[in-house]
Amino acid sequence: MIEMPPLQFAEVNGIRMGFYEAGPHTDAPPVILCHGWPEIAFSWRYQIKALSEAGIRVIAPDQRGYGATDRPEPVEAYDLEHLTGDLVGLLDHLKIDKAIFVGHDWGGFVVWQMALRHRDRVAGVVGVNTPHTARPPADPIELLRKRFGDSMYIVQFQNPAREPDKIFGSRVEQTFDAFMRKPPPRKDDATSDAPTAGVGASPKTNLAFPQMIAAYDA
Incomplete structure (x- = not known):
C-alpha cells in the first residue's frame, strides 16, 4: 500500500484542519487536492506520490467534517463561504500566494467556487467529474x-x-x-x-x- 506523508495540522478559519504535504518547494504554484464525499485526503494517495515524484509540491487536506479535520455541528458551518475560507486559511498558513486547485465530486464544487470568490489566490482549477455549473434558478x-x-x-x-x-x-x-x-x-x-x-x-x-x-x- 502506498504510504501517505506525515499528517500535519493548521488552525484555519476557526477550525483545525488536517492535511498532507509532499514534493519540493519551488516557485511554481503548488497543487491542492480536494476530495469528495464520502472520501478523505487518503483518496489522493496515488496522485500525491505521482505529483511529488514529478517535482510538484502537492497538498491534500481533509475538508471540514472529514477525517482528521474538525467537524462543527451546525449545518450552516458547511456552506461554500466556509469551505472556500478553509482553503484560503490553509494557503495563509503555508504562506502560499496562489495554488492550482483540483477537486473531485463535492470537492469540485468547492474549487470552482474558489475561482469565483478568491480569484487572486487561484492559479488554476481542475474539476474531476464535477463540471462548473451556473447558479440554479431555484432551490x-x-x-x-x-x-x-x-x-x-x-x-x-x-x-x-x-x-x-x-x-x-x-x-x-x-x-x-x-x-x-x-x-x-x-x-x-x-x-x-x-x-x-x-x-x-x-x-x-x-x-x-x-x-x-x-x-x-x-
Whole structure:
C-alpha cells in the first residue's frame, strides 16, 4: 500500500484542519487536492506520490467534517463561504500566494467556487467529474426532488430527523463496504429524458440511499 506523508495540522478559519504535504518547494504554484464525499485526503494517495515524484509540491487536506479535520455541528458551518475560507486559511498558513486547485465530486464544487470568490489566490482549477455549473434558478434540493423524488439520496440527507445519520452511525463498516466496492458494469444506454434545470441524469435512475451506490456513476 502506498504510504501517505506525515499528517500535519493548521488552525484555519476557526477550525483545525488536517492535511498532507509532499514534493519540493519551488516557485511554481503548488497543487491542492480536494476530495469528495464520502472520501478523505487518503483518496489522493496515488496522485500525491505521482505529483511529488514529478517535482510538484502537492497538498491534500481533509475538508471540514472529514477525517482528521474538525467537524462543527451546525449545518450552516458547511456552506461554500466556509469551505472556500478553509482553503484560503490553509494557503495563509503555508504562506502560499496562489495554488492550482483540483477537486473531485463535492470537492469540485468547492474549487470552482474558489475561482469565483478568491480569484487572486487561484492559479488554476481542475474539476474531476464535477463540471462548473451556473447558479440554479431555484432551490437545488427542490430541483433534485422534482427530478428524482423524495428517495434521492441528497434529498434524503435533508431529513430533519437525520435518519441517514442513524444509518451511518449504526452500520459504519457495512456502509463503507458498500461505497468502496467495485461497481457493476456500466450500461451505455444514455438517457433521452430532457434535463431539469441542468440536472441531466434520468429520473428513472435509482438514487436512493443506499441503493444509489449500485448505479452511482449514472
